[in-house]
Amino acid sequence: MTKVSSNSIIVAENIEKIYPNNCHALKNVSLEVKRGEVVVIIGPSGSGKSTFLRTLNQLETISDGTIHIDDIDLTAKSTNINKMREEVGMVFQSFNLFPHKTALGNVMLSPLKVLKKSKADAEKEAHELLTKVGLANRMNSYPSHLSGGQQQRVAIARALAMKPKIMLFDEPTSALDPEMVGEVLDVMKSLASDGMTMVVVTHEMGFAREVADRVVFMEDGELVFEEQPDRFFDSPNPRLQRFLGQVL
Amino acid sequence: MKEQHNLLLWKAVFVLVLIGLGFGIYASSKSIDYTWRWERIPQYIISVEPKDIRSPFDGTVQSVDIKNHSMVVLPDQGGNPFVIKKFDKANVMSGDIVFEGDPLAQVNGWRVGPILWGLITTLKLSFVALIFAMIIGLFTGLARISDNPALRYFAITYVEIIRGTPLLVQIFIFYFFIGTILNLDRFTAGVAALSVFTGAYIAEIIRSGIQSIHPGQMEAARSVGMNYFQAMVYVILPQAFKRTLPPLAGQLINLIKDSSLVSVISITDLTKSGREVVSSTFAPFEVWFTVALMYLVLTGSLSWIIQKLEKRLSASD
Ligand SMILES: Nc1ncnc2c1ncn2[C@@H]1O[C@H](COP(=O)(O)OP(=O)(O)O)[C@@H](O)[C@H]1O
Ligand SMILES: [Mg+2]
Numbered sequence: 432m433t434k435v436s437s438n439s440i441i442v443a444e445n446i447e448k449i450y451p452n453n454c455h456a457l458k459n460v461s462l463e464v465k466r467g468e469v470v471v472i473i474g475p476s477g478s479g480k481s482t483f484l485r486t487l488n489q490l491e492t493i494s495d496g497t498i499h500i501d502d503i504d505l506t507a508k509s510t511n512i513n514k515m516r517e518e519v520g521m522v523f524q525s526f527n528l529f530p531h532k533t534a535l536g537n538v539m540l541s542p543l544k545v546l547k548k549s550k551a552d553a554e555k556e557a558h559e560l561l562t563k564v565g566l567a568n569r570m571n572s573y574p575s576h577l578s579g580g581q582q583q584r585v586a587i588a589r590a591l592a593m594k595p596k597i598m599l600f601d602e603p604t605s606a607l608d609p610e611m612v613g614e615v616l617d618v619m620k621s622l623a624s625d626g627m628t629m630v631v632v633t634h635e636m637g638f639a640r641e642v643a644d645r646v647v648f649m650e651d652g653e654l655v656f657e658e659q660p661d662r663f664f665d666s667p668n669p670r671l672q673r674f675l676g677q678v679l
Numbered sequence: 680m681k682e683q684h685n686l687l688l689w690k691a692v693f694v695l696v697l698i699g700l701g702f703g704i705y706a707s708s709k710s711i712d713y714t715w716r717w718e719r720i721p722q723y724i725i726s727v728e729p730k731d732i733r734s735p736f737d738g739t740v741q742s743v744d745i746k747n748h749s750m751v752v753l754p755d756q757g758g759n760p761f762v763i764k765k766f767d768k769a770n771v772m773s774g775d776i777v778f779e780g781d782p783l784a785q786v787n788g789w790r791v792g793p794i795l796w797g798l799i800t801t802l803k804l805s806f807v808a809l810i811f812a813m814i815i816g817l818f819t820g821l822a823r824i825s826d827n828p829a830l831r832y833f834a835i836t837y838v839e840i841i842r843g844t845p846l847l848v849q850i851f852i853f854y855f856f857i858g859t860i861l862n863l864d865r866f867t868a869g870v871a872a873l874s875v876f877t878g879a880y881i882a883e884i885i886r887s888g889i890q891s892i893h894p895g896q897m898e899a900a901r902s903v904g905m906n907y908f909q910a911m912v913y914v915i916l917p918q919a920f921k922r923t924l925p926p927l928a929g930q931l932i933n934l935i936k937d938s939s940l941v942s943v944i945s946i947t948d949l950t951k952s953g954r955e956v957v958s959s960t961f962a963p964f965e966v967w968f969t970v971a972l973m974y975l976v977l978t979g980s981l982s983w984i985i986q987k988l989e990k991r992l993s994a995s996d
Contacts, residue, residue, distance in 0.1 A: 523895060527895035593904055
């Protein structure tokens with residue numbers, strides 16, 4: 432087993448992912464993330480960003496390589512994946528709120544059923560979280576009655592309710608109308624300033640510049656390049672410049 | 680205003696056609712010289728006729744107590760006397776010699792008639808079968824989409840066999856083959872056949888319901904730490920259940936109607952008691968109309984309950 436430096440909370444080494452249809456989605460990807468660090472991943476569509484993020488909480492198994500989360504080997508047989516997932520929150524592009532539950536119900540569900548908290552405790556914490564993401568007045572609304580931006584903020588609160596050590600965001604603002612992008616990014620910024628470890632896939636270059644400690648560029652299943660944001664965007668790397676030329 | 684006028688007109692047309700149909704039925708029964716005897720029907724639903732208490736053996740009436748409405752009969756062969764604790768009218772006197780089957784006395788009061796018994800039996804049969812069919816359907820539906828090939832193949836085989844053979848044949852197999860081996864009574868065999876039959880259809884409804892839920896729901900549930908079982912119970916199934924309620928209602932209504940087939944193994948359900956009552960009243964039209972109406976009441980109530988449920992679940996829409 433590799434010796435792991437204790438201030439890295441995510442250590443992914445030489446990850447390979449080959450889907451059953453032989454699509455080689457990740458090629459020898461390695462990434463270390465320190466506690467409290469915010470890492471932004473950018474790259475063209477189909478480059479394996481989602482796949483990589485999903486391997487970090489084992490929604491996707493890996494074909495080869497190792498992943499350690501908080502010094503625990505995810506690929507080891509003895510690792511309790513459900514327990515580990517409690518520590519890694521995830522926010523999806525399409526929100527994936529539970530439509531049969533209210534905002535409050537969405538946030539409370541897992542603390543109640545998985546952490547076996549009392550209803551009073553779970554409700555109190557859910558109240559606090561929803562207030563924190565600015566939805567104090569929409570607690571009892573069903574997702575179908577909320578705007579996209581509000582739904583995504585509920586989704587963030589739902590993930591936070593499990594008190595995760597790491598938050599993964601897979602294009603959290605890509606499905607939103609432009610006027611709602613800001614409210615979600617603001618919540619993410621405040622989370623970052625609270626010291627949360629975050630891995631964010633996004634096309635919001637502004638967010639990357641402002642909040643990221645490190646920006647990673649992926650293409651064709653490879654991690655091409657990583658750099659601090661101030662140097663990242665000025666890098667002469669031709670693959671990166673070609674991509675930036677397309678999106679900016 | 681004009682539109683409302685038109686609506687009213689069409690409603691009137693509907694009512695008129697119904698009246699016309701009713702008259703048509705009446706007229707055609709006249710043409711075959713059918714005499715309607717509706718007055719014979721109610722007693723087969725709830726009977727108010729005095730009921731005979733008959734002697735279980737040959738014997739002698741030892742005593743008749745008119746004041747307390749009780750009577751004691753001694754058997755000729757010796758043994759325990761037959762005691763009637765309560766009657767309304769005595770047919771015999773103290774010292775009379777009676778034979779087995781002789782009416783000794785009568786009791787008044789209403790009793791459940793054969794048609795109502797049939798209705799109750801059908802209700803019981805359908806209700807028990809409904810519960811088991813839902814359980815079988817749920818587990819088969821889950822097995823059908825399981826990652827385990829053995830579970831999947833078992834589920835497919837079961838569903839295909841049941842859907843590919845007639846219910847009537849299944850009822851015979853359950854009664855004569857499985858019933859004989861496992862020593863099942865008629866009612867159990869009937870319930871088992873109906874549950875296994877309906878379960879196969881419900882399994883398919885539940886499978887398609889689960890598969891219609893976006894995979895992101897399962898992922899979201901797993902990402903907040905739920906295991907497969909918790910994700911199913913708290914996230915996937917409640918949504919699938921809501922979505923499958925309409926086809927499920929249809930299937931359960933079919934179950935009530937299909938239950939009429941168990942009369943072939945001599946379960947006295949609504950249909951079989953209808954047949955029996957026809958042979959004693961010679962009023963087939965009235966009886967079958969009554970029986971049909973009772974089935975309608977059962978299926979109508981079920982649909983009403985499910986509509987209520989649907990309404991309650993629609994709060995999140
Ligand atoms: N479930 C899957 N099965 C097969 N191939 C997949 C699956 N999910 C993604 N892929 C493929 O893997 C590659 C990377 O996809 P993805 O990780 O979604 O990229 P990105 O998020 O960067 O757009 C793509 O070529 C995609 O077609
Ligand atoms: Mg993606």
